[in-house]
Amino acid sequence: MKAGTKFALGAAVIVAGVALLIATGVKQTGVYFLTPTELLQRTDKDPTFHEVGLKVGAKVVPGSIRRDASTQTVDFKVSDGSSQFPVTYTGLVPDTFTDANDIEVILEGKLGRDGVFHATEVLAKCGSRYDAEIQKIKKTA
């Protein structure tokens, strides 16, 4: 066998290996990324969806955050404009997580049968607050 052919075989093994790792990786670790509306629709249709760990992208309802420092628990509500549900989380929330307007969060966890989303992770990002403020300045002037 020529060296080139042998190499091609080795390369095929590597390529197939990478493809296999990616495919099984996606299958075993991939999680849904839904909006609150999509999530509620799915759990309505199929109650077993309450058991599925997934991610939700939504905005924090202003003024809904309740913090309990002694247990490091945070309760709040999230919404996408049309649907909303309460969330509970134990752990540290990032500094960007506040009651201010338009704070976008990415939650990871399960929407329990009690209607509360039990988050195992909360990521927050400050939305376009500063842009919005600047737009306001421009308009008022």
Next chain:
Amino acid sequence: MTFLGEFALWAAFLVGIWTAVTAFSGRWRDRPAVALAVRRAPIALTIVLWAAAIALWQGLFTHDFNIEYVYAYTSRNLPTYFLISAFWAGQKGSLLFWALVLSMFGALVQAMTSRRHEELLPYVAGVTSGVIVFFVAVMLFSGSNPFERLPFTPPDGRGLNPQLQHPGMVFHPPLLYLGYISLTIPFAFAVAALLARRLESGWIQAMRKWALLSWTFLSVGITLGMWWAYLELGWGGYWAWDPVENASLLPWLVNTAFLHSVMIQEKRGMLKRWNMGLVIGAFLLSIFGTFITRSGVIASVHSFTQSGVGYFFLGFLVVLAVLSFTLLYTRWPELEPDAQLEALVSRESAFLFNNLLLVGIAFSVLWGTLFPILSEAVRGTKITVGPPFFNRVNVPLGILLLALTGIGPLIAWRKASIANVRRQFVVPAITALVTLGALFGAGLRNGYSLIALSMAAFVLGTVAQEFWRGVRARGRLYGESVPVALGQLVGRNRRRYGGYIVHVGIVVYFVAFVGAAFRTTQQVTLRPGESVAVKSPFGSTYNLSFLGVSQYQALNRVASAASLDVTRDGKKLGVIKSEKRQYMDSFGRPTFQPSTEVGLLGGVREDLYVVYAGSVDGSERSSFTVHVNPLVWWIWFGGLILVVGGLITMWPGGWQAAPVTRLAPARESVEVPA
């Protein structure tokens, strides 16, 4: 001054267009004066863009809050050095920074490239100017003009995001940008070589230092990014496989692949098409990274403000990809390899497998990053993958790559004989086995960790053997003492031995990655005087006793600092302090949400990482998250080694110093480095 700034942007826009059009139309070919003008245009671009940059810095330093950018990112009480870095704190400024740096690189490459490659230089000027035009156009036409003014002047600015008020942030973005931006130069040479049909190795000689420069900047930029994330984001780690982090890793991986495969082209005239593809790919990935960062198409915690700018980048990316790959396709027949692979066990084939793995890792990272978009497009539902996916895929690939890092330098070019293999592998293999035994004996039972650390030892064995043989050979031949021989060896073969030093740096990173698997986390609530015991993965016990919370005021913030007294196995270690800070503007009005400063006490073995989560309802009862992070120090140490290795490979001169290996392709005996 903003008038000057705007004017300068327009000047850059027009000069850039003229340069690109003239360069690509080829109208300079028979007109030396025009060719010279094209080659000097990057200097003009540098001058006007510096004028724009000075105008922006002037606005920042004089607190001209009438300029929206100055209002949005600074305040009167911001420490001066952050006024410098505020330049690239926001999108608009970073676009200007990008254009400015590229113009300087563009001018430098014209000045520093040997006259032998003169024919390529007008095209290179065309590419760099074209890319600058794009960045300037984004500023001028997409609402990202850093000189935009507000209808009135606010008394003070919004201040700089607290997370950016950190020395890591002063250096991390510019260094990463320098890495991204310098990738334009290899790309420009690739395009120039294709256009000029000068496809022999000349263009590679002309650009390879730029590829190394870019690699070094990217490495440092990424490592500083990890440092910043570790200290500022407060989740206890330094790498989260966030899209923005991945975006910086992609060009690094592809550039790393290129730096290896280019050696095959130089020595054997193979892989010409592949190398072109890698150079183009690395550059496109740097633009892709900018698109990901700025557009918000993929949810990321780090994203800049979402804006339409991203779509400018997407358009630019598509246009560049189509143009450059079409160009490559039209020159395909001229890129025939000069030689074929001769044996499976050869340096060439080790490099080829290394390339496949690097590109495979890059592909999996790209795939995972884009998966939410892909799955939504194909199946109508967004599915995301996170750290578990990236670790699952990349841990085995990474270990395989580490193994090749050790194997590659041991195998002869062209065809390795059995004797060669035996002679080269004995010492490194024994090193690996001894390490494996020692770790197993010490009680380590984690499979991946055992393999990774043994492979790390294998690579170190390889490098040590290479250095030792070189030094011994010089000692025999020239009678040099060990330190002299070592200095001569490295000094005269900078690329090779600098490369080995980089390998050592990579090994050190892997040691840190192994440590990351053993992180521990616990949450505690303490009253002053109370204490908690924390077990470390290395078996020692930390005792943290809470001293209390104190308030203090600094230049632009008020802070509550929680202090804990720390002992390890009964021995006093020191006081660890974590803070909650509220930043304010000069009128004492709060800017931004409160931010957290982590408390860190650490060293070679592990870091004790404490985050003050807040106090319970005004009492002094406070809660903390305590992480023990093993071996994180090794990341920073590895970064230092990478820089040293990178600098050695790039050091001016000594570039033609590989003839010995060329003369002795199938080396069996010790090669005597000149």
